[in-house]
Amino acid sequence: MSKKRVYEIARELGVPSKELIQALAEMGMPGLKAVNTVDEEEAEVIRELFLEHKQAPAVEESEAQAQKLAPPKEKVEPEKPKTGAPRPPVVAVLGHIDHGKTTLLDTIRKTHVTQEEAGGITQSIGAYQAKVDGRLITFIDTPGHKAFTAMRARGAQVTDIAVLVVAADDGVMAQTLEAIDHIKAAGVPMIVAINKIDKPEANPDRVRQELAQLGYTPEDWGGDTIMVPVSALTGEGVQDLLEMILLVADMEDIRGDPKGELDAIVIESHMDTARGPVATVIVKNGTLRERDIIVVGTTWGRIRALVDYQGKRIKEAGPGTPVQILGLEDVPPAGERVELVKKPNQAKALVEERRRKALDARRVARPLMTFEDLLEAAEKKRLAVVLKAESMGALDAARLELGTIETEGVELDVLHAGVGPINESDVLLVASVEDAQPLVVGFGVKVDPKARRAADERGIPVRTYDIIYDLTQDIERAMRRLLGPEFVEVKVGEAEVLKTFDIDGVGRVAGCVVRSGRVVRGARVKVLRLGEEVFAGEIGSLKRFAQDVREVQAGRECGIRIRDYDQVQGGDILEIYTLEEVPA
Numbered sequence: 001m002s003k004k005r006v007y008e009i010a011r012e013l014g015v016p017s018k019e020l021i022q023a024l025a026e027m028g029m030p031g032l033k034a035v036n037t038v039d040e041e042e043a044e045v046i047r048e049l050f051l052e053h054k055q056a057p058a059v060e061e062s063e064a065q066a067q068k069l070a071p072p073k074e075k076v077e078p079e080k081p082k083t084g085a086p087r088p089p090v091v092a093v094l095g096h097i098d099h100g101k102t103t104l105l106d107t108i109r110k111t112h113v114t115q116e117e118a119g120g121i122t123q124s125i126g127a128y129q130a131k132v133d134g135r136l137i138t139f140i141d142t143p144g145h146k147a148f149t150a151m152r153a154r155g156a157q158v159t160d161i162a163v164l165v166v167a168a169d170d171g172v173m174a175q176t177l178e179a180i181d182h183i184k185a186a187g188v189p190m191i192v193a194i195n196k197i198d199k200p201e202a203n204p205d206r207v208r209q210e211l212a213q214l215g216y217t218p219e220d221w222g223g224d225t226i227m228v229p230v231s232a233l234t235g236e237g238v239q240d241l242l243e244m245i246l247l248v249a250d251m252e253d254i255r256g257d258p259k260g261e262l263d264a265i266v267i268e269s270h271m272d273t274a275r276g277p278v279a280t281v282i283v284k285n286g287t288l289r290e291r292d293i294i295v296v297g298t299t300w301g302r303i304r305a306l307v308d309y310q311g312k313r314i315k316e317a318g319p320g321t322p323v324q325i326l327g328l329e330d331v332p333p334a335g336e337r338v339e340l341v342k343k344p345n346q347a348k349a350l351v352e353e354r355r356r357k358a359l360d361a362r363r364v365a366r367p368l369m370t371f372e373d374l375l376e377a378a379e380k381k382r383l384a385v386v387l388k389a390e391s392m393g394a395l396d397a398a399r400l401e402l403g404t405i406e407t408e409g410v411e412l413d414v415l416h417a418g419v420g421p422i423n424e425s426d427v428l429l430v431a432s433v434e435d436a437q438p439l440v441v442g443f444g445v446k447v448d449p450k451a452r453r454a455a456d457e458r459g460i461p462v463r464t465y466d467i468i469y470d471l472t473q474d475i476e477r478a479m480r481r482l483l484g485p486e487f488v489e490v491k492v493g494e495a496e497v498l499k500t501f502d503i504d505g506v507g508r509v510a511g512c513v514v515r516s517g518r519v520v521r522g523a524r525v526k527v528l529r530l531g532e533e534v535f536a537g538e539i540g541s542l543k544r545f546a547q548d549v550r551e552v553q554a555g556r557e558c559g560i561r562i563r564d565y566d567q568v569q570g571g572d573i574l575e576i577y578t579l580e581e582v583p584a
């Protein structure tokens, strides 16, 4: 297929490159550079868009209008589709280093990926599809739990089934345990591939035993963990493993609807000097098409080309398909979700809003807390911790100590405890947990610079300790802080209701005189009638001479509207309280 530079297309069209690039950006294909190369089909898309742009130059205004009427939706988690047809399951391979993850993926690729006609450039896009008994399985090509958890770090779940590789000559090792914790946190079904059974010293039963001790009892021993002995090297058992994956996929009832709402997640991305930003996504539901306008986190673009795992251009990608996307303005991170929008302006507005929000979030260190926030915060009382220590002995000691911490109302969830320095995947693991305060702690270990960077980017606290007492004390403090500051009601004033007014569209307003202290808008109020409390609520509005005011002092008159309460009567006494924080 012949390739072209963007400036060559501009020359053919008889316009300066700058003008062509500008026009394409307005048509939803931003980020192109004059030196970028495109293939013939992409060039065709570019030519068409340019001609379209020339014919309809004044779309800006009406688009802005349309956008106002229909603001783009914020991210919503698409429901797991119950409709549609069974789609290829998405599988990730995890396990200890050197236990054979890469070899297994390579062998499956060699034996189960139908080679297209010779001459096609096979390139790795980060995922491929294997064909087993006429059905497809989508494999994520980057093994290991770091990649696995990075894909989940933004809350999206791309993997349907995890394959844990354990070498039969080595057994369960540190990263096996890590991988298990990551799979558990993701909540996806796990299949164990007991690998290297061709080796004379292989002892598959030892692996079964070690896993059983961890609570994963093999099926043939009466448990419910599927374990398949394989040799990634010779290919023995690999067909069985693949069939098991399909079986689990059937049990999980994994479906996708090509006509349904788009659910597509980035698994890998990079900047290609010739092609610009490139992202591989896996479509889980719905369909992605060439020329679709998409928003991916804080970047966007019009799809210039879709490339499949065999390097072929495709027009559309349906459920279960891994596909490379060309045409984004910027490189999105793994784990980001792809959203479809109708117009370039909608995409731009959404991206701009997100960038602004991200900036604001960094600027506003501590937002003002409303009472509702307080109640909400009270529901998230979980501290999600990854604990690392220098040795097994130190780890056991630290775990024992942590076990003794008890703070009523707060849960301590140790997602993973392991030996070795704090690494990036530790950070990603805690980052992937929702509804919990994340924390990574180390006992006598160092923090890998990449882990430090990942933590800084995500605002995740990472602390290391040399003294176990300091560690437990900090965890205890963090848990207590999660309970939120303690608040007490402090009485600040009292008012007497002189008469009441019923106002259309507002409700009952009490005309009062402040007898003592002060009345504060938004404060808590108790209504006393003949000395009995008849209602407790909040002051909705506070007025003096028809003016909204924040506060009214003793001796003055004012109008008080109590939120959601219209039964206030003349003669009632209103006690005013504010919530004040009790210093820890």
Ligand code: GDP
Pocket (backbone or CB within 6 Å): 095, 096, 097, 098, 099, 100, 101, 102, 103, 104, 143, 195, 196, 197, 198, 199, 230, 231, 232, 233, 234
């Ligand atoms: P990874 O770190 O888990 O990706 O492991 P690799 O796939 O790179 O494999 C590590 C080493 O184990 C390599 O030298 C492989 O050739 C070897 N290996 C992998 N699978 C098998 C197997 O089934 N049998 C034997 N004998 N060697 C294997």
